[in-house]
Amino acid sequence: MPPSGLPTPLLELREVTVPGRAADRLAGVSLQLRSGERVALLGASGAGKSTLLAVANGLVAPASGAVLWEGAPPARSRRLRQRQRARIGTLWQDLRLIEELTVQQNLNAARLAEWGWPKALLNLLQPLDTAANSAVLREVDLDPALLPQSVTALSGGQRQRLAIARLLRQQPTLLLADEPLAHLDPRLAAELLALLLRQATAPRALLLSLHRPDLVGGFDRVLALRAGRLVLDTPPAAVDPALIQALYGAGPSPWPDEPR
Amino acid sequence: MSSLFRRPLLRLRERSTAVLAGLALALFPAVLPPSQPGAAPLIPGAEAQQKLLRISAIPDQKPETLNRLYPLLANELSRSLGVPVKYVPVTDYTAAVSAFRRGDLDLVWFGALTGVQARLQKPGAKVIAQRDIDGSFHSLFIANTVSGLKPIRNQKGLSELKGKRFTFGSESSTSGRLMPQYFLGQAGVTLQDFAGGAPGFSSSHDATIALVQSGAYQAGVVNEEVWQSSLLSGKTDPRKVIVIWRTPGYPNYHWLAQPDLDQRFGKGFTAKLQGSFLNLRANNPKQADILELFGAKRFIPAPVAQYDAIEKVGREIGKIR
Amino acid sequence: MTPVVTAPRPGHCPWPFQPPAAPLLMLLPALVLLPLAALLPGLVHGGGWELIGQFAAAALTPSLDPVLLGAAFTGLGVTVGIALLGWALSLALGLVGGVLSSRTIWRTLLAEAWPAELIRRFLAVPRSIHELLWGLLFLQLVGLQPAVAVLAIAIPYAALVARVVGDLLDALPTAPLDALRNAGAGAPGALLTALGPALLPGAFSYGGYRLECALRSATLLGVFGLGGLGTELRLTLQSLQFHELWTGLWLLLAVMLLLEGSLRLLRRRWGMPGRFGLDARGVGRSGRELLLALLALLPVLVLVARALGVNPASLLVWQALPPFLPNWPVVLALPWGSMVGTTVLLTLLAAALAVGGAPLLLLFVAPWPWGRLLLQGLWALGRLWPPPLTALLLLFVLKPGLVTAALALAFHNLGVLGRLLLEAADSAAEGPAAGGAELALRCAGCGPRLALLYGRFSGLARSYLAYGAYRADVILRETVVVGLVGAAGLGTLLLEALSSFAVDQLLALVAVYAALTLVGEDLSDRARRRLLAS
CATH class of the missing domain: 3.40.50.300 (P-loop containing nucleotide triphosphate hydrolases)
Structure with a gap:
């Protein structure tokens, strides 16, 4: 103790x-x-x-x-x-973003531990929690307009920041x-x-x-x-x-x- | 962190197992005894069969029944004809007809429909003999007792079968499909009237009985002869499956021989072959076994004209073109 | 009341809709389960549950009667032999056909690519006809002999191999070839040097996969009486001798798993790409060993052919088809529209069930402690049982018709798809980025199923669906084998035409089938290209 x-x-x-x-x-x-x-x-x-x-x-x-x-x-x-x-939030050296999903979906993936199936599935169909996601993007100096973008469209620096934003979104x-x-x-x-x-x-x-x-x-x-x-x-x-x-x-x- | 989570690969073991397994697999068929006669379901090619009489039968019953019956008959024919005789099992009715057309089979126990199909495809083929019971053969419509179907008094009552799960025997069976379908048609029942929009085809009479008894089908139709032997053997439970209607009589099974047997085996061979069947007698113990297994008192000549009616029905139903 | 103008709420989505994301796409076909669940109660008659129970119970007590075992072993030997010979022949023919249908080859030799196009078109025809149809056709022409089944497998398989080899060849980079040509090398020599070694890994990986398919095809041909274990399987099923049936099934399962296992190890050993994404070129290793293995195969093939009594000469003795008077008005009057419609519906239903079912099952069952093993077992059984046998089994409790046939086809293809999906998922768990996004999600507290869905299915979705499109094309061809289950489209009529010796109908049906599968192949190709492009 x-x-x-x-x-x-x-x-x-x-x-x-x-x-x-x-x-x-x-x-x-x-x-x-x-x-x-x-x-x-x-x-x-x-x-x-x-x-x-x-x-x-x-x-x-x-x-x-x-x-x-x-x-x-x-x-x-x-x-x-x-x-x-x-x-416990981990920032991986190879980032481990989900390449096939949008920025928004990637950010929300950090909430999956809290979310049930309905919300997890809905996230794959429509944008969820835009306000919270915009907020974390701003915290890492990313433009919230990136939310609907595919992760593959981001530059190297943007991807690093996104990974940090996802970490914050997890609220560890x-x-x-x-x-x-x-x-x-x-x-x-x-x-x-x-x-x-x-x-x-x-x-x-x-x-x-x-x-x-x-x-x-x-x-x-x-x-x-x-x-x-x-x-x-x-x-x-x-x-x-x-x-x-x-x-x-x-x-x-x-x-x-x-x-x- | 990557190296921490990588799986160990069992390279060495992998290698030898793969090589061994591959070899074992590839060599497996090669180490088998070269095509066992009788056991292999494949018909030997037409070559080098000049002096071998190849007999066969449509597979209307359990393979074990056929495999017990026909080798006995082959021995007896070989004895009386003085030529080697071999029983060649076939897998379905159509295959028997095709093989006969090609000349891969010399003498085949056909049903009325397959016999007509075979004679149409092989003009000149000779009807050798039929059993005493084959001139007026009957089919039985049977039903599972749970289905609620009751014995019916006349043919019109077959319309009770509409909407029931119903199975025929083989697609090309005279007693398990052709004539029953004909009688059903007379009673106004078409194949689309059965549950699911189609009847089943169980492939053999034994299978039909088993399926109806199990309840998988509510009703079906079988050859009377197979039904009776199944009842006698105790395989059929009369509390679970009952006969609901017996068809009128029609000609059925017969032996059909290739047209060229005389050329291949010598003059008069076909007549001698016919004689062998007609002379089977119950007082000869060996022949008695054969007759009993065939469910016949004796074999009799079969008038070809009796199949005209079958051919007509076959054409009506579309099984003969 | 004053009208209130609603201002756009902050956080309200500014982009209204988006297409379902990748992992959902993979599960989308499984939506077909909803209408199916609504239909199924009306189709179940349940009369034969007892039989199903007996069947399942018999799995634990297969018959060990020595006579039966002997017959089963012989039958299995014939099946394996037919598969091996048909496969080897198809590879040999397919390699030649593939080289002939490669644009690169023709361009190098003649500076023209049109012969390649021509040959490609031509090869589409044998490919469009299922091996069962080839088998039944040859049966009519040359009689029942082992060579029929071998040829029935070899012809459509060769056309398939030719197509894949042709595509692989044309996808190879041409720079080495150009370099050799510029350096003055002759065309044939340059082609062999530049393209030969590069082609090997893809071609052999695919070739090994074809052997697995050949084993399944040989079993299926047996079910229709063309020799081997399949015949016994069907006879024992139809006479309800389940203990005897399981003897054959277990033997077949053992051989199938042995074959798949050793091929997987060989693929890994020789560094060949997996089945997903044929265009991915692996780095081939141990080329010499591979060639030695091929050389060793030749005497084995000769031995097998002799043991089976395969006689190529007997194939040359043709017999005319049954005599028939073509009655084309009757043929034309057949309900073509509804038959084609039923066949297409059957294909779509079975494909959706199989393609959607595999990831769904993986998602829900795999995280259980024994889930993986359970799935692998289920999928092995699916691959093992020829669809007509499954269909006959289903008839014990379901009414005949489209859905029953679709379930039987779907179960078989689920076995194929599920195994490939599991293999692809496993290979994603290896390598430097082991576990990838899935592991990252698990570490962040995400449950195993959602982690699988988000982290692994995302990456697999496109290539899996592309393979699913190819599989749908295969299923379309396969609809013919479940014709046994009445009212199942063209296949049902085809079997009826066969037993009636209605050659005119038979030819028309084969032609319609071929046309349908050609269209299907084209559609599936387009779908695949679109899926793999983005």
Whole structure:
């Protein structure tokens, strides 16, 4: 239990271990993410960032340790589990928009967890909840006139923003993002990051994995993984070139508990 | 995240299984014994059959009945004629007629209608013999007791069958379709009058009885002979299926032979063949078995003229062109 | 009262209607279930529920009588043999026909494409006639022998293969060919080098699929007395010997699943594209192994042909059709309009049921714990049972007629469509974007069915419906096989004409059928092109 006075963390990992083929992909990782926190996750490729995010959104169940959302473990009943998942929003690197549907239908797809069949089917026939959808589009600086457009007609930047709008439309409390800025040009990356940081205010929290240490400035905390272990939990100001070298470099690890 | 969710592919096992399974499958037919005579439902080609008398019958009854009866007959004919005789099963009435036309069958036990069809397609074919009962054969209209159908007194009463689920036997059966349809027509019942706008065709008399008894059809029509043997064997439950009308008599089954048997087997062969049938006697134990299985006291000559009426009905109903 | 002018409410949709979105399109054909549900109570007579029960119960206790098993094995061997030979012959003929109907080939050789067009038109005719009709026709001409069934399968299949191979060839990029020609290579050599290897994956994937079809066709031909296990299936069904019937059905199921499974593995192993979207070219692998397998097939084919007693020479001895005096006024007076109408209606009903039924069932049943397995079993049975057998079974509880025939056809095609849909859906779950939008939706708390509908059906809809259009074309051809169930259009009359030896009617019916299927093929092609274009 969290100490009294502090609110329940939105996400808590306790000694999470995920075995991999050669070495553990995650080894005894513990962390807490509280409402309003915006956390960047650093680490070299293969350090375990994706696995950690997969554990955080429930895709991967840890072999040992526990994962808690708002203080609760994964629910047994399907209905409760779905409700739990509805509060976790994931921004996918490949966006995973539904290409055959319109912008509006894609946004509404984020509400399917709440909607019953009639509304879900109606959404495929006529525009629903235009006001709410227009509002989220404006929040990500997209023109609501795009609503009836097919997703395939959007530009790359528009698609990124749409994916974020869909995330907001889901109304999750925990926002997870796995390298959302990879493959983006620097300007767009900076814009989208700013957008995400702006949205991730209390009661929400954001956990975002990054491969660019230069972008951690706007976050509240920076975590770092090396070879499946959480080796760092500092304010962004503490991220300096030496630390980056230690994280990404090929040399011996400066962190003593790392297995050789 | 992609690599986390990719399925493992079982490459190695996949490979050997595929190769093995493919081989097994391809070789399966090859390892079978080369075309078993009798068991294979395929008729051997016309070549190299000069000295083999191939007999067959329209499949109007259960295959087991036919498979028991005809090999017995083939043995007896082989003995009395001095030539090898082989029974070749066929799958339906039409196939029997076609095979006869092509000369793939030498001697066939036809119904009246199929016999007329076969003679029209093979001019010169010879009617060899019929059973004592075939000069005046009867069909029985039968009904499931649940249907509410009651025995009827005269032919007009057949109109009771309108709106009922009704099944014939085979499309080309004389006793299971042609004559019953003729009598139905006289009573003002057409095929469209049955439930669903069409009658069923069960394919054989045994099947008709089973279907009517089960209730799948409310009524049907069968050959009297098959009905009686089915009653005797206890297969038919008289509480579930009853006879509602017996048709007037008409000529039916007969043996039909190819016109060229004398050329192939020697002068006088056709006459000898006819003699073999006419001389089957109940006091010879082997022949008695055959006669009993055929449901006949003896075979008698069949006057060709008696089928003129059948041909006329066949043309009226459209089964003969 | 003062009139109030209603201002447009904020959020009110500014664009009034849109066509149903992709995933709904896929379910749209299933709407046919509504009128069907209204009609069905009037069609059920229920007289034979007991028989249906006995039939189902007998599945667990098939007869193991050694004599019967022996006969079933022999019959199965004949069926598999016929399928194998018919298939091999159709591939050989089809490859030649395909090359001859390729525009690219003619353009390279003669600088003219018109012979290709001509051959294409010509090949449409054998394709338009169902293998059963070919079989019955040959039966009349050359008598009952194994070669008849082989040829009956080979002819329409060859025309189909030719069309697909021709299309594949013409869809190949011509740049390598042009390069070789410019470099001075001779036309035949350049064609072989540039197009041969590129053609293989698509052609062989399709060829393997044809073998599965050939097995089904051979069984069906047997049902109509053309040899093999089908004959026994029909006889045992009609004499209500369900235990014996199931012996044959289980054996056939085992062979069918074995064949499908090994072909699937081979396709994967040789890196060939799935059945959906024939124009998608996979990267062929293990070319040498593939050719070796083909070479190994040749002696096997010879052995099979000998075991079956197939004698090609006997096909040359033709016998005239039954003598007949053509009575054309009578033929003309047949109720053509209503027969064609019934046939078209039967096709549409069966196609809608099959095309709409597969995704609907997948949507509702697949998320159950055993749902997938249940569906796979149901669909395997559907593919296994020749439609006429299903129809006869349905007659135990349904009145004869259009709907009964449509249900029988739909069940069979549902088996085919359902399996392909499931395979396509599964392959969408592999690869780098594993799970795609469906997984994303599940992670956002969406239920499994809605996630399937939105996330997976969206991507599958167009190619699935395109395949459905092709299937409708197949169903139109297949309507002939359910003629057994009275009042089912042209097929019913055709069987009646056959048993009456009414050759004039028979020829007219075959001609009308061919014309109808040619129109159907054209319509289905247009529908497919439209679906795949956007």
